[in-house]
Amino acid sequence: xxxxxxxxxxxxxxxxxxxxxxxxxxxxxxxxxxxxxxxxxxxxxxxxxxxxxxxxxxxxxxxxxxxxxxxxxxxxxxxxxxxxxxxxxxxxxxxxxxxxxxxxxxxxxxxxxxxxxxxxxxxxxxxxxxxxxxxxxxxxxxxxxxxxxxxxxxxxxxxxxxxxxxxxxxxxxxxxxxxxxxxxxxxxxxxxxxxxxxxxxxxxxxxxxxxxxxxxxxxxxxxxxxxxxxxxxxxxxxxxxxxxxxxxxxxxxxxxxxxxxxxxxxxxxxxxxxxxxxxxxxxxxxxxxxxxxxxxxxxxxxxxxxxxxxxxxxxxxxxxxxxxxxxxxxxxxxxxxxxxxxxxxxxxxxxxxxx
Numbered sequence: 001x002x003x004x005x006x007x008x009x010x011x012x013x014x015x016x017x018x019x020x021x022x023x024x025x026x027x028x029x030x031x032x033x034x035x036x037x038x039x040x041x042x043x044x045x046x047x048x049x050x051x052x053x054x055x056x057x058x059x060x061x062x063x064x065x066x067x068x069x070x071x072x073x074x075x076x077x078x079x080x081x082x083x084x085x086x087x088x089x090x091x092x093x094x095x096x097x098x099x100x101x102x103x104x105x106x107x108x109x110x111x112x113x114x115x116x117x118x119x120x121x122x123x124x125x126x127x128x129x130x131x132x133x134x135x136x137x138x139x140x141x142x143x144x145x146x147x148x149x150x151x152x153x154x155x156x157x158x159x160x161x162x163x164x165x166x167x168x169x170x171x172x173x174x175x176x177x178x179x180x181x182x183x184x185x186x187x188x189x190x191x192x193x194x195x196x197x198x199x200x201x202x203x204x205x206x207x208x209x210x211x212x213x214x215x216x217x218x219x220x221x222x223x224x225x226x227x228x229x230x231x232x233x234x235x236x237x238x239x240x241x242x243x244x245x246x247x248x249x250x251x252x253x254x255x256x257x258x259x260x261x262x263x264x265x266x267x268x269x270x271x272x273x274x275x276x277x278x279x280x281x282x283x284x285x286x287x288x289x290x291x292x293x294x295x296x297x298x299x300x301x302x303x304x305x306x307x308x309x310x311x312x313x314x315x316x317x318x319x320x321x322x323x324x325x326x327x328x329x330x331x332x333x334x335x336x337x338x339x340x341x342x343x344x345x346x347x348x349x350x351x352x353x354x355x
Contacts, residue, residue, distance in 0.1 A: 025049045030074075035060040044068040046091070051075070054092075059083035070094050070114065078104050078115075085109070093117050093139070101145055106131050114139040116163065123147030124164075129155040141188065142166035149189070151176050154201075158183060165190040165212065172196030173213075179204040188212040190236065195219075198237070203228040214261065215239040227253050236261040238285065245269035246286075251277035258304065264288040271296055280304045 026045065029052035034043075040061050046068045053076035054069065066089040067081075075096040081087060082105030091114040100122035106113070113135055120143040125131060129152035132138065136158050146168040153162065154176035160183045169192040177184075177199065184205050194216040202208070203225025211229070214236045221244025232254050243266035251274030254260075258280050267289040275284070276298035282305055 027051070029053075030055055030058075030069075032057055034058065037061060039063055041086075042066045045072065047071040049073060053077070054079050054097075056080070062086065065089065067091070080105055082107055088112065090114070101125070101140070101143075108133060110135055111158075112137045115143065116141040118143055120145055124150050126150045126152060128152050132156065134158050136160040136183065139163045140167070144168060146170070148172075149174055149194075154178055154181070157181055160184060161186040163188040164192070167192050169194060173199050173218075175199035175201045177201040177204050179206070181205060182207060184208060186210040189216070191215040193217065198223055198226075198242075200225040202226065205229065207231060210234045212236045213240070217241055219243065221245070222247050222250075224249075229253075230255070232257055234259040238263040238265070240265050242267060246272055246275070246291075248272045248274050251275045254278060256280055259283045261285045262289065266290055268292070270294075271299070273298060275299070276301065278302070278304075 025048040027049040030045070030050055032055045034055060035057040038061065041063050042065060043061070044066065048071070050069070050072040051074065054074055056079045058067075059080050061084065063086055064084050065086050067084070067087060068089070068091045070091045070093040072095055074092070076098065078092065078097055078099040081090070084107050086109070087107045088109055089112040090110060091112070093114045093116040095118055097115070097118040097120065099120055101120050102122050102125045108131070110132055111134055113132065114137065116139050120140065123146055128150050133156065135156060137160060139161065141163040142165065144167065145164070148171035149164065149169055151174045153159070154174060157178075157180050159181060162184070163186070165188040169189070171194065173189065173194055173196060178201070181204075185207055186209060188210065190212040191214070194213075196218065197220035198213065198218060200223040202211070203223065206228055208229050209231055210233060212234065215238070218237065218240040219242060221242055227249055230253060233256055235254070235257060236259065238261045242262070246262070246267055246269065250260075251272065255278070257278050260278065260281060261283065263285040264287070267286070268291065270293035271286065271291055273296040276296055279302070281302050284302070
């Protein structure tokens with residue numbers, strides 16, 4: 001399609017949309033003349049080949065409500081967008097942006113914020129709740145953010161989806177999650193350097209559907225307060241140092257659970273037969289633990305694992321999707337023992353192959 005012409009600034013009432021699938025992408029830089037589009041409300045340049053930096057004067061677009069620049073080749077610092085007092089939706093994901101997260105100024109009315117897959121560094125501001133009081137989607141995964149998780153995140157009652165996965169976060173997960181956060185459906189803290197125990201206050205989040213804590217250094221076990229998470233669809237705590245027994249109550253409480261991933265921990269004891277009550281389960285991964293005894297015969301009766309049976313209910317009703325990681329092992333079971341006989345090794349097999 002070519003580059004965006006400088007004269008585009010002459011179209012003061014123009015609304016730019018992203019390219020259709022039938023056209024070639026834009027390339028080159030984002031022209032500085034965009035600042036002349038003072039009436040612009042929606043700017044979507046997603047999935048192009050735009051390079052260079054984001055113009056600093058983009059803050060002049062005072063009427064902008066939505067700014068989507070994701071999936072380009074943009075680099076450099078994020079410009080001052082705190083001046084965009086009407087901005088509600090901001091997506092700069094899948095670029096090469098390098099700002100310090102604490103230096104970025106946000107409009108307080110921002111609702112959707114997606115900076116995943118960039119090179120954002122530094123520590124999250126401890127007053128993040130004051131900076132983003134209305135945010136519903138806070139998506140900062142796959143960056144280089146370090147430091148601790150701010151406790152003030154527990155004060156954002158509007159929060160629906162929190163993704164801080166794939167960073168360098170350390171310390172303990174805050175134990176301050178509140179029942180007033182009635183919209184919080186997805187928490188992804190996977191692949192960081194988090195330590196400590198699973199906080200009991202997570203049990204206050206009665207609407208939680210996805211909980212990803214895998215690939216950290218958590219120890220202990222499951223707090224009994226997690227019994228309150230009756231709408232949980234995904235529970236992934238694999239690749240940690242959890243060492244308790246698998247709770248008997250899981251089978252009774254998590255009736256909607258579709259993915260239970262406990263692999264590569266230090267869980268001991270036997271596999272509770274109560275897990276067989278998880279009729280919706282599609283993936284069960286207990287491999288690389290210290291489990292002993294026999295596998296309950298009813299494990300082979302998971303109707304949700306029948307080959308070819310698919311359901312879209314693994315995904316909450318709104319918000320970005322992260323289910324793709326699990327799809328290669330969908331409808332499979334992995335169990336590994338350290339008893340006299342290793343019945344199943346770590347290679348996934350279909351449940352109807354278990355004899």
